[in-house]
Amino acid sequence: MGRWEPGARERLQAAALELFATRGFEQTTAAEIAQAVGLTERTFFRHFSDKREVLFYGQEQFLQAFVDGVDAAPPDASPFEVIAAALDAAASFFPDERRPHSRTRQIVIDQNPALRERELHKLATLATVVAGALRARGTTEPAATLAAQSGATVFGIAFAQWIRDGEMRPLRGIAADVLRELLTLTGAGVGRMG
Amino acid sequence: MGRWEPGARERLQAAALELFATRGFEQTTAAEIAQAVGLTERTFFRHFSDKREVLFYGQEQFLQAFVDGVDAAPPDASPFEVIAAALDAAASFFPDERRPHSRTRQIVIDQNPALRERELHKLATLATVVAGALRARGTTEPAATLAAQSGATVFGIAFAQWIRDGEMRPLRGIAADVLRELLTLTGAGVGRMG
DNA sequence: TGACTGATGTCAGCCACAGACATCAAGATA
DNA sequence: TATCTTGATGTCTGTGGCTGACATCAGTCA
Numbered sequence: 001m002g003r004w005e006p007g008a009r010e011r012l013q014a015a016a017l018e019l020f021a022t023r024g025f026e027q028t029t030a031a032e033i034a035q036a037v038g039l040t041e042r043t044f045f046r047h048f049s050d051k052r053e054v055l056f057y058g059q060e061q062f063l064q065a066f067v068d069g070v071d072a073a074p075p076d077a078s079p080f081e082v083i084a085a086a087l088d089a090a091a092s093f094f095p096d097e098r099r100p101h102s103r104t105r106q107i108v109i110d111q112n113p114a115l116r117e118r119e120l121h122k123l124a125t126l127a128t129v130v131a132g133a134l135r136a137r138g139t140t141e142p143a144a145t146l147a148a149q150s151g152a153t154v155f156g157i158a159f160a161q162w163i164r165d166g167e168m169r170p171l172r173g174i175a176a177d178v179l180r181e182l183l184t185l186t187g188a189g190v191g192r193m194g
Numbered sequence: 195m196g197r198w199e200p201g202a203r204e205r206l207q208a209a210a211l212e213l214f215a216t217r218g219f220e221q222t223t224a225a226e227i228a229q230a231v232g233l234t235e236r237t238f239f240r241h242f243s244d245k246r247e248v249l250f251y252g253q254e255q256f257l258q259a260f261v262d263g264v265d266a267a268p269p270d271a272s273p274f275e276v277i278a279a280a281l282d283a284a285a286s287f288f289p290d291e292r293r294p295h296s297r298t299r300q301i302v303i304d305q306n307p308a309l310r311e312r313e314l315h316k317l318a319t320l321a322t323v324v325a326g327a328l329r330a331r332g333t334t335e336p337a338a339t340l341a342a343q344s345g346a347t348v349f350g351i352a353f354a355q356w357i358r359d360g361e362m363r364p365l366r367g368i369a370a371d372v373l374r375e376l377l378t379l380t381g382a383g384v385g386r387m388g
Numbered sequence: 389t390g391a392c393t394g395a396t397g398t399c400a401g402c403c404a405c406a407g408a409c410a411t412c413a414a415g416a417t418a
Numbered sequence: 419t420a421t422c423t424t425g426a427t428g429t430c431t432g433t434g435g436c437t438g439a440c441a442t443c444a445g446t447c448a
Contacts (some may be wrong), residue, residue, distance in 0.1 A: 003412070003413040004413090004426065004427070008426080008427090009219075029403065030404070030405085039406090040427075040428055042405095042406090042427080042428070042430095043427055045404080046427080049405095050404075050405075051403095051404065051405090080379060080380055096399085113315070116315065116318075117312065117314070118311065120311070120314040120315055120318050120448075121311045124310075124314050142372055143375060143379055143436090145351055146347065146348075146372070146375060146379055149350075150344065150347065150376070150380075153343040153347065157336050157339055157340065162337070181336055181340060181342050182344070182380065183380050185272075185273055185340055185341060186274055186344075186376065186377050186380040197396085197445075198395065198396070202395080214441095216448085223433090223434065223435085224436085233397095234397060235393080236396080236397070236398080236399095236434090236437090239435085239437080243436095244436075245436090246437075247433065358441095
């Protein structure tokens with residue numbers, strides 16, 4: 001036994017999610033979250049750069065999975081084939097058991113514009129990193145950024161569907177479907193332009 | 195002549211951009227911006243919901259142009275044909291004279307994560323509204339959201355290129371090129387999936 | 389003339405967040 | 419065993435973003 005209860009960060013995250021879900025994000029102060037787990041406000045801000053971050057901290061592994069998916073794709077794969085592989089790898093980070101947790105978390109996020117901003121920023125960061133990974137394997141711009149951003153878009157839509165009430169399919173399959181839909185859509189032909 | 199100098203909002207926006215560009219966003223307080231144009235901090239926050247918003251307020255016309263582009267597209271146009279038309283309409287809101295202003299503004303935004311978050315949020319809002327306009331003309335989900343988000347992505351990439359040092363082409367042409375690139379990319383084929 | 393309106397000012401307060409310094413248990417070291 | 423060092427935490431204090439409540443006061447309109 002240490003001097004402090006271990007896992008302060010995780011306890012803060014759990015308490016924050018619960019408080020946000022019940023009272024609302026703005027109605028919950030950082031001091032209250034800290035107090036709920038026997039810590040002080042100052043300690044809260046040592047673990048999280050700002051109040052919103054308590055809901056987003058710790059997604060490096062997910063990002064890494066996405067990048068690993070890119071790196072593991074065969075060298076001759078087209079950018080969107082690479083994205084398909086990356087989506088597949090990333091989806092494995094959201095097994096069905098995690099669905100309820102993801103749902104409540106998403107409800108909280110959807111109810112607050114500031115949290116939505118942070119979420120979009122994280123998705124954009126993901127796209128930026130993936131674009132870099134694509135460039136590292138030879139894809140040029142703007143193809144790399146286009147493919148990466150499209151991948152993030154597909155993931156976002158698929159995730160939203162995965163969370164939806166009554167949805168039973170695993171994220172993996174949903175993402176594949178959404179990507180397929182994007183590809184058929186763009187294949188529908190764009191005659192005139194400019 | 196009224197009691198107050200007219201155009202308080204615009205003067206605040208101009209002063210804010212200048213101060214942000216010279217001192218930096220975080221190093222500039224809302225009170226300083228207000229004081230620079232002879233107003234108080236309280237008045238600043240009556241015009242803008244928060245400090246960042248001073249850089250983003252007033253883009254309804256741009257959004258409207260995008261939506262008008264969607265509505266004006268022929269009824270039988272495919273979603274991406276509609277997006278092409280919308281991009282075209284939106285690009286007209288950024289004539290070449292506006293390039294220098296857009297550049298300094300973008301430099302400020304790029305240097306601050308909080309401002310980047312707000313920018314992403316605005317782009318996401320654009321995509322949401324455009325998706326609604328697509329649905330209104332019969333496009334189903336997830337096609338509507340996919341097309342709208344892709345349009346926002348293309349616009350973002352094109353805009354970044356338009357701003358780039360040395361770039362001389364009008365936004366309209368750049369956007370058309372980026373969209374074309376996206377379409378060829380997705381046409382490159384995705385064999386395996388899931 | 390007098391009520392009414394709308395943009396502004398004033399004042400007081402909450403809370404997010406940060407710097408500086410103290411504390412104190414656990415492990416390392418002498 | 420005594421001391422040192424380290425790292426997570428607490429305490430104190432301050433700044434700035436942002437808000438509610440109320441006052442002001444030039445123009446407008448009844």
